[in-house]
Amino acid sequence: MASIQPQQTSSGSSGDTQYAGIDERKRRRMISNRESARRSRQKKQQHFDDLMAQVSQLQKENAQILQRINAASEMYGGVESENNVLRAQMLELTDRLLSLNSVLQIAEEVSGMAVDIPEIPDIMLQPWQLPCPVQPMVTASANMFQC
Template sequence: MASLQQQQPANLKSDEEERKRKRMISNRESARRSRAKKQQQLDELLGEITRLQNDNSAIVKKIDGATQMFVGVESQNNVLRAQLTELTDRLHSLNCVLHIAQEVSGMAMDIPEIPDTLLEPWKLPSSVQPITTSFNMNMF
């Protein structure tokens, strides 16, 4: 009987040690899976960062292109406004000369008045469709 009692604690100890060993193996495997899952999440996030950075670069390039186009169109508009002002002034001067010639000669002339739209270009109607012609800046 004494040997039976001695064997039982040894068996219990052995069973307990086996459970601890299995639990330790299970914990290690669980930790390995957890690390692998975290690494996969990290890799996915790094991939998303790369994709978002590429998207951001593409958007910045589009914004830069649109900004350059805007600056170009704004520059052309400024040139056209200056030309409109110059041509309107010339037309006004020519009309003055025609009025003087009409008074001096006594002949009736049909002198068109300068349209208000030329005097106030911001009131000119704008076209709905974009203008796609090229404009030679050295034309005048």
């Protein structure tokens, strides 16, 4: 019985050249893969750096917006306070005017002389019905926007 054995190549020049070609291709492919992996890591790092810069910029913009919100809220509080003072003064002056008009009417009745008493405009008697009603403003605090 004849057994089949694989042919063995001698350590001649034709076998070495064949393996050398394969080894050279493997080596070049390995170098190419390493270079590709290095470029991929660099690209990934650059993308990460870009994202971190964007995060920093957005945080800076967010802080500026929060400062503007706080300043606007503070200004609104001051204007609202001043408006409340002015409304109270208007009510007080309206009451004084009504009282003085009552005194003038009594003086007119007692003296019999006609006194010109101007009408008090409804706007002064009913400040809540101003032509441009004051709309309550929903105040936003800076804490609403913080994560």
